Amino acid sequence: MIIFYINIILLFLLVITAIAINQQDNLFATTMLTGIFGLLSASLFVCLDAVDVAFTEASVGAGIALILFLGTLSLIKYKKQINNRVSTFGLLIVIITGSFLIYGLQDIPAFGKPENPVQIYLADKYIVESKKEIGIPNLVTSVLASYRGFDTLGEVAVIFTAGIGVLMLLGRGRHNYKGIVSREKS
Amino acid sequence: MEHHLVLSVVARILIPLIMLFALYVQFHGDYGPGGGFQAGVIFASSFILYGIIYGIKNLREVVHPSFIRSLAAFGVLIYISVGVVAIFNGGEFLNYNLLSENPVTGQHIGIMFIELGVGITVASTMIILFYAFARP
Numbered sequence: 001m002i003i004f005y006i007n008i009i010l011l012f013l014l015v016i017t018a019i020a021i022n023q024q025d026n027l028f029a030t031t032m033l034t035g036i037f038g039l040l041s042a043s044l045f046v047c048l049d050a051v052d053v054a055f056t057e058a059s060v061g062a063g064i065a066l067i068l069f070l071g072t073l074s075l076i077k078y079k080k081q082i083n084n085r086v087s088t089f090g091l092l093i094v095i096i097t098g099s100f101l102i103y104g105l106q107d108i109p110a111f112g113k114p115e116n117p118v119q120i121y122l123a124d125k126y127i128v129e130s131k132k133e134i135g136i137p138n139l140v141t142s143v144l145a146s147y148r149g150f151d152t153l154g155e156v157a158v159i160f161t162a163g164i165g166v167l168m169l170l171g172r173g174r175h176n177y178k179g180i181v182s183r184e185k186s
Numbered sequence: 187m188e189h190h191l192v193l194s195v196v197a198r199i200l201i202p203l204i205m206l207f208a209l210y211v212q213f214h215g216d217y218g219p220g221g222g223f224q225a226g227v228i229f230a231s232s233f234i235l236y237g238i239i240y241g242i243k244n245l246r247e248v249v250h251p252s253f254i255r256s257l258a259a260f261g262v263l264i265y266i267s268v269g270v271v272a273i274f275n276g277g278e279f280l281n282y283n284l285l286s287e288n289p290v291t292g293q294h295i296g297i298m299f300i301e302l303g304v305g306i307t308v309a310s311t312m313i314i315l316f317y318a319f320a321r322p
Contacts, residue, residue: 051219059227071319135290136216145297149280156307163311170318
């Protein structure tokens, strides 16, 4: 029962952080709040017993992503143009999309029910047989690396491609670190 | 930032510990939470910490950008080679059962090597991204 209240508090803090991110004018503060958001999501994943996901979220969402954001901020001016004008058309689109999302929520299966599709399809096969077939205690690793080996290969290829893409756009190797990003002299 | 004495001393103590923890996460991923992806990110963060404290120029001398680029490709190559070795042993692509006489040992070997490939690619890609974004 205490986990339930911790979940409620964490979700509440997540909403507060999201609103605070939305209200900021300063991109530096937004970046820091994004890191807090990542850390809160990681704590929520720990409460949901998804420790591997929490680990990833803590190291990527609250760690590396923050550093890359800060690196980008050091390359640009980080005071956002303040625009307080309320657009009626945008508000209308947001309200319509939001009502569709809330309508769609009715078809989502209830949280944690044993007869949910995610529990009845392959989960029991993995839980029962992975100890015999793969022989390692961490079920997440055996699903990711063995049963879903192709998917993980695809993920590694995606990360590699992302690195190549950033290098093609920002790799300042040939111009002796000059010429692509122009900055004011500080 | 070399003139910040406290930062540079603390970083000198922390960097080996971060690397050790990354290796623990990498090779203990079969038994506890973790695996190649998380380990790669943590390993890269030790280099990024070095770059922040001692300057990007020094980091470029420690890990040369062209070396780290080929390392990123090398990780993917390890992953694919495990699959190809399984084909040569008479199975399907990425069928680890055929990597050894005993299927369970084969699974252990296969998972260890592909996690190593994932870790190498992720760590070097994160360092590549840091090089691209950080101000030289």
